[in-house]
Amino acid sequence: MKTTQQSPLCAFIARYDKYVSLGFRGAHSPLAAHRCLRHTLLNHRVFLSTKSTPPLHLRLSRRCSPATASTSINRHSIFFSRRFACLSFDLAPQTLAKRRPLSPNQHNSSTLKPSVVFYAELFFPVPLFLRHRFSLDSIASCSKNGRRRAAPSATIIQPVDKGAFLKLQNGSDIRGVAVDGVEAEPVSLTEPVTEAIAAAFAAWLLDRKKHDASRRLKVSIGHDSRISAQKLQDAVSRGLAGAGVDVIQYGYVKLSNKFLMKFMPDTFFLLQPKAMPCDPSGFAIVLCCWNVHTSVYEGNWFEELENLKHALRTCRLSHHAQNGDAFVLASTPAMFNSTLTKSEDFLCPVDGSIMITASHLPYNRNGFKFFTDAGGLGKVDIKDILERAADIHKNFTDEGLRESERKAAQSVRRVDYMTVYTSDLVAAVRKAAGNREKPLEGFHIVVDAGNGAGGFFAGKVLEPLGAITSGSQFLEPDGLFPNHIPNPEDKEAMKAITQAVLDNKADLGIIFDTDVDRSAAVDSSGRELNRNRLIALMSAIVLEEHPGTTIVTDSVTSDGLTTFIEKKLGGRHHRFKRGYKNVIDEAIRLNSVGEESHLAIETSGHGALKENNWLDDGAYLMVKLLNKLASAKASGLGGGSKVLTDMVDGLEEPGVAVELRLKIDQNHADLKGGSFREYGEAVLQHLSNITDSDPKLVKAPVNYEGIRVSGYGGWFLLRLSLHDPVLPLNIEAPSNEDAVKLGLTVLSAMREFQALDTSALDKFVQA
Numbered sequence: 001m002k003t004t005q006q007s008p009l010c011a012f013i014a015r016y017d018k019y020v021s022l023g024f025r026g027a028h029s030p031l032a033a034h035r036c037l038r039h040t041l042l043n044h045r046v047f048l049s050t051k052s053t054p055p056l057h058l059r060l061s062r063r064c065s066p067a068t069a070s071t072s073i074n075r076h077s078i079f080f081s082r083r084f085a086c087l088s089f090d091l092a093p094q095t096l097a098k099r100r101p102l103s104p105n106q107h108n109s110s111t112l113k114p115s116v117v118f119y120a121e122l123f124f125p126v127p128l129f130l131r132h133r134f135s136l137d138s139i140a141s142c143s144k145n146g147r148r149r150a151a152p153s154a155t156i157i158q159p160v161d162k163g164a165f166l167k168l169q170n171g172s173d174i175r176g177v178a179v180d181g182v183e184a185e186p187v188s189l190t191e192p193v194t195e196a197i198a199a200a201f202a203a204w205l206l207d208r209k210k211h212d213a214s215r216r217l218k219v220s221i222g223h224d225s226r227i228s229a230q231k232l233q234d235a236v237s238r239g240l241a242g243a244g245v246d247v248i249q250y251g252y253v254k255l256s257n258k259f260l261m262k263f264m265p266d267t268f269f270l271l272q273p274k275a276m277p278c279d280p281s282g283f284a285i286v287l288c289c290w291n292v293h294t295s296v297y298e299g300n301w302f303e304e305l306e307n308l309k310h311a312l313r314t315c316r317l318s319h320h321a322q323n324g325d326a327f328v329l330a331s332t333p334a335m336f337n338s339t340l341t342k343s344e345d346f347l348c349p350v351d352g353s354i355m356i357t358a359s360h361l362p363y364n365r366n367g368f369k370f371f372t373d374a375g376g377l378g379k380v381d382i383k384d385i386l387e388r389a390a391d392i393h394k395n396f397t398d399e400g401l402r403e404s405e406r407k408a409a410q411s412v413r414r415v416d417y418m419t420v421y422t423s424d425l426v427a428a429v430r431k432a433a434g435n436r437e438k439p440l441e442g443f444h445i446v447v448d449a450g451n452g453a454g455g456f457f458a459g460k461v462l463e464p465l466g467a468i469t470s471g472s473q474f475l476e477p478d479g480l481f482p483n484h485i486p487n488p489e490d491k492e493a494m495k496a497i498t499q500a501v502l503d504n505k506a507d508l509g510i511i512f513d514t515d516v517d518r519s520a521a522v523d524s525s526g527r528e529l530n531r532n533r534l535i536a537l538m539s540a541i542v543l544e545e546h547p548g549t550t551i552v553t554d555s556v557t558s559d560g561l562t563t564f565i566e567k568k569l570g571g572r573h574h575r576f577k578r579g580y581k582n583v584i585d586e587a588i589r590l591n592s593v594g595e596e597s598h599l600a601i602e603t604s605g606h607g608a609l610k611e612n613n614w615l616d617d618g619a620y621l622m623v624k625l626l627n628k629l630a631s632a633k634a635s636g637l638g639g640g641s642k643v644l645t646d647m648v649d650g651l652e653e654p655g656v657a658v659e660l661r662l663k664i665d666q667n668h669a670d671l672k673g674g675s676f677r678e679y680g681e682a683v684l685q686h687l688s689n690i691t692d693s694d695p696k697l698v699k700a701p702v703n704y705e706g707i708r709v710s711g712y713g714g715w716f717l718l719r720l721s722l723h724d725p726v727l728p729l730n731i732e733a734p735s736n737e738d739a740v741k742l743g744l745t746v747l748s749a750m751r752e753f754q755a756l757d758t759s760a761l762d763k764f765v766q767a
C-alpha cells in the first residue's frame, strides 16, 4: 500500500502511533506545532486523557517551566483545539546534551531547535472561551478588522451528497475510509459524516421504540484497535447525544499514574503530577515526544518506547482494566450482547449498540455495525439510516454541532462492559464442565489476536479457567496490524498461529479477526481448523447435542462437508448464501417454519448458535471447543486437542481448493452505463448456458447464489461478491489438472466480457 506521506516523521508515527504523538522538527514554530497536532489528531489516535478540568491545563502551561527546571526551556506555548491540548517547549541545546552528547555539527546546525511537545486528549471539550483565546483555528478566524469572532467548529463541514452516503453501505455494515494518506483513497468517513450517521441511527431507533417514549433511550458504543477509533467514537457520541440519546462508551483508554511513574518516569516528571492530578478513576497520561532530531535522540526515544511497549505487553494491557492500566476495547459480539444483558450496574440492557470496526480491512478503513436486541440491522435498515444521515448532514450548522458536543460532554458515560461479556464466556465453560472452577487446568492454549480487540481472550477467559497462555501473540492492540492481517481466512495469519502452537508445543491455538466475530483454531499437531474444517468440527459438536439438526452454511462450502454432515453426522447441510447475516437469518427462518437448526456458520469463521441468541460470535465458537476439551479431560479421555481432531476425522478434503477474485471494471465501455451487478449477472447467465450444453458438467440442483457446477470430480462456484465489483470464483477438485479443466470452462464463458479482469484465472489455468 502506497502512502502519500513521505517524511520520516510519518514513518515514525506509522510505527508508533499507538503510543505516542509526535512533534515535528521545528515544533518551536506555532504553525508547525499546530500542523503537526492537526495531522496527528486527524490521522491517529492520540493519547491519552485526563478528567481534570481545563483550568488545570492552563496551570500546567504556566507551571511547566519551573517543573522542568532541570532542563532549560527557551519558550513554551500551548494550543487548544476542540478536544486536545498541545504543549510545546523549546529546549536549549545543553538540555539535549544531557540526554545524549551532540556532535559539534549538530550544535551548529541551524535546524537544531529541539522541542518537547505534549499532546493531551481531553475527555471534555475545551470550552469555547479557551479555544478562542488559544487555538490557532480561532486566530485564523479573526475578522479582517481584527476583532475576534466565534471560532467555527473545529471541523469544516463539506457538503456530502446522498450518493456518497449510500456508497458507505457494505451489505449490513457501513464501511469507509477514515484515515488519510493512502493514495486514491480519500477519507469518506469524516467526523461530520459519522456524526450524521449516529444521529440517523438515533432517529431510526427512536422511531422503532416509540412505545418507550417515556424514557430516554440508551446506546452503547465500542471499538476495536483501529487508529481512527477514538476520533469516530467521539463523533458517534456527539451524533447520538445531539439526537437526545444517552451514550455509553465501552471503548476508552485508562492508564494509571502508577503505570506512568513506573514506565515513563521522565515523561511523567515533566508532566508534573501536582499540576495535573489524576482523579482516582479517570487516570491520565500524556505521552510526550522528544521531538525533532530523532537522529540525536533516537536511541533514547526508541528505548523509551520499547520500554513502554514492553510494559504494555507485560501488563496485558487490554486484560487488566480492573488493575488500572488498559486500552479498553470492545468486540462486535459484546456490543450485541449489551442489548441483552440485564445489569443496572453496567447500564444494561441498552436499546441500541454501535460497534466501530472495519473487521480485517486495512488500517485506513473503519465502519459501523448496529444492533438492537433483535440482532444486527439488515441491509434495508442500513440504507434507511444512510438516507436519513444525508438529510441530517445537509442541515448541520455550527451551532447545532456545538450543541451536540456540549450534550455529549454532559451525558457520555463509560463502562468496562467486556468484564460482563467475558465473565459470561467463563461461566459458560464452567457450567459445561460441571461447575468446576478451572476446567482447563493443564491445557496450554495460545491466542493470536492479530493486534485487534481479541487479546482479552487469553487473560480474561482462558487464564481464569486455568489454561496456560504463554506464547500467545499480538494481543496488544495496534491499529496498524503490523504482524499479520487479523483474519482467520488469511494464509499468513493461519501460518502465524500454527507456528506459535508448534513453537510452544501448545495443545491448541486460537485466532480471531479484529473485532472477534470470527475465529479459527489450530490443533496440537499444527493442523488448521478453519474454513470447512471448522464448520465440520462445530457441526459435530452441535449434532451431538441436537441430533439430526440442520446446519446452515454459506455457499462456498465443499461437497465433502455435505457428505460429512449428512452421512457421518446424520444432520442436514443447508448450503445457503455467502454473508454471515444471510446464514443467521436463514437459520432463524428455518426454525420459524418448523425446521430445527442450531448452527449458522460461514467458511469465513463467522458463526452463530441458537443457544447463544444467534449472536455472531467468534469467541463463543471457541468456547464450544473449550467445553469439548474440558469435558473430554474430565471423562478421562486424555488432554490435548486430539478430541477435536478426531471429531473431523472422515471429512473429505479436496486436492486443490482456490478462490480467485475477478474484478469488473465499472468504468469500462462494455458496461454501457449499466451497473456492475447487471454486468456480473450477464456473465453468470452466459456461464449457465455454456454449462447446460456440456455433458460433463452438472449444475447444482439446489443453489441460492451464483452458478455452482460439478464436474471432473470437483466443482466450481462463480457468484457476485456481496459488496464489491468482483466475481469470486471458487474451485475445488481432486487434482490440479481437474481444477484447471473447471477453470477453463469458466474462462471460456468470459471471453466476450471485456470489462472483466480474468488475469487471476488466466494465470491459474496456465500454471
Ligand SMILES: O=P(O)(O)OC[C@H]1O[C@H](O)[C@H](O)[C@@H](O)[C@@H]1O
Pocket (backbone or CB within 6 Å): 578, 579, 580, 581, 602, 604, 606, 720, 721, 722, 723, 724, 728
Ligand atoms: O462476497 P464477498 O466479497 O466474498 O464477501 C463476503 C463476506 O463479506 C463480509 O466480509 C461479511 O462479513 C462476510 O460474512 C461475507 O462472507
